[in-house]
Structure formats: C-alpha cells, structure tokens
C-alpha cells in the first residue's frame with residue numbers, strides 16, 4: 001500500500017468521534033467548571049499468564065468498567081472537579097509478535113528492577129484501536145512482581161504527534177503487591193471500601209491517569225500530607241491543592257487536543273465496531289457484545305440516538321447487507 005494512503009487509513013482507523021463531545025459543565029459548585037475527560041478502556045482478552053500455580057487471565061468485563069471502576073474513579077477525582085467518561089470499552093486480542101510466549105513469560109517473571117517490561121507490554125496491545133488524542137487505559141492480566149500499573153507522563157497533544165505516549169496507562173487485574181510478592185497473585189478488587197487497605201483497580205487507574213495529567217509521586221523527604229492518591233508515604237486518595245491546580249491545567253490542554261483531533265477527523269464509520277476501517281461480519285460479535293453490556297460506542301449507535309440498544313439491530317443488519325461481501 002502507498003505510504004501516504006496507509007498513514008491516512010491508519011489515522012482514519014484511529015479516529016473516532018466521542019460518544020459525547022467532551023465539554024465543560026457549568027459549575028462544580030465551587031465556581032470552577034467541571035472538566036469531563038473521555039477514556040477508552042482496552043481489555044486484552046486472550047492472554048493467560050501463570051505465577052505460583054495461579055492462572056491469570058482477563059476477568060474484568062466492560063460492565064465492571066462502566067458500573068464499578070469508572071464511578072469509583074469519579075469519586076476519587078471529584079475534589080479536582082474532573083470527571084471521567086467512558087468513550088468505549090474495547091475487548092481486544094493481543095498482537096501476534098515474534099516470540100510471543102517468551103515475551104509473556106518475561107513479563108510474568110519480571111520484578112521492579114526490570115525495565116524491558118514497558119515495551120514488551122506495549123507491543124502486545126494493537127495500535128489500530130489506540131486513540132491518539134483521548135486517554136487509553138489498558139488492562140492487562142499481570143504486570144510483574146508487585147507492579148500494579150504504570151503510565152506515561154502526559155499533557156495535551158502538545159507535540160502535534162499522535163501517540164506520543166502521554167495518553168496511555170496500563171493496569172494489572174491480578175496483583176501480588178499486598179503480600180510484597182510473597183503470596184501468589186490474587187484478583188485485584190475492582191474497588192475498595194474506605195479506608196485504603198490494599199487498593200483496587202479503580203484506585204490504580206486513578207493514580208495512573210494522574211500521571212497522564214502530569215502528576216508525579218510525592219517527595220517522601222518533604223512530604224507533610226499523607227494518604228495521597230499519587231503515593232509516597234501511606235497511600236490513599238488525597239489530592240492536594242497543587243495537584244488539583246496542575247492536573248486541571250493539563251486536563252484543559254487535553255480537551256483542547258481532543259477538540260483539534262475531532263476537527264481533523266469528524267466522523268466515525270458507522271457499523272465499524274471493531275475499528276478495522278470496514279463494515280463486515282467481523283463487526284457482528286463486537287456489536288452484540290456492546291448491545292448485551294449496554295456499552296456505548298459511536299460506531300455501534302447506528303440510529304444515532306446516543307444509545308446502543310435493540311433499536312440499532314435493524315439498521316445494523318441493513319448496513320451489513322448493503323456492503324460488498
């Protein structure tokens with residue numbers, strides 16, 4: 001394929017209008033507008049890892065994301081006036097990289113001294129479904145000993161280069177951090193009742209998207225406020241004033257980047273639920289999955305009524321039968 005055309009196709013495949021355009025809500029009650037930031041969640045569905053006799057696969061569902069993880073993230077981020085909105089939940093298969101089994105074993109045997117795990121984990125997630133402008137939170141079975149998540153420090157789409165990394169976070173759904181790696185990994189709870197004990201997938205997601213909003217870890221030598229979302233001495237949920245101000249500034253920058261991206265690529269390809277830039281029978285299974293879980297995705301909202309429901313079935317079948325076999 002011609003290079004430019006390929007790039008265009010890739011960009012089109014990456015583009016996807018948001019289910020609800022990101023917007024500034026009127027007021028959060030404190031005079032500051034509430035910022036709504038969309039997230040695309042990725043569930044890597046086909047990898048099974050093993051540690052200490054425990055088989056670890058992807059057990060988190062799209063419903064877990066929309067009904068448990070994101071509401072808890074919104075509780076945690078509420079003091080900052082930032083609200084997370086699910087753009088879509090994409091259940092996807094891993095990329096067929098060379099030496100895939102070895103790479104997966106390297107990740108499952110890695111510990112906190114390993115540095116190669118970042119590129120190894122990234123290489124397993126398909127590029128085609130990664131959104132270039134909004135945040136992508138990637139859920140993976142197990143990230144290595146005592147590691148629950150990692151993320152790239154982000155900003156807006158400042159460099160003008162899509163996929164500069166700052167909009168990607170990775171979170172494990174199994175963890176051995178509570179026992180400091182002594183016990184076999186366990187399913188990391190979706191959420192955790194207060195106060196903080198071992199944390200949860202929702203808290204780790206909240207921490208990692210904090211990095212995407214350019215927050216770092218507290219300096220433990222000067223730390224005076226404890227129980228912080230961003231870690232340090234005694235983990236918890238507190239966001240300090242400085243963190244709120246700076247994360248909101250970066251969130252505004254991110255919204256600006258998303259608006260620029262939407263202006264460049266305004267429309268989704270209706271019916272292309274698996275985002276492979278064509279509408280065909282491969283879209284049927286993800287369409288049914290969105291339908292059954294009630295997960296919103298622009299491509300599956302064929303009748304454009306802002307819901308993915310049974311009313312979309314007829315128009316979806318019409319679309320499928322109108323495309324070339």
Ligand SMILES: [Zn+2]
Nearest residue numbers: 207211217231
């Ligand atoms: Zn961190």
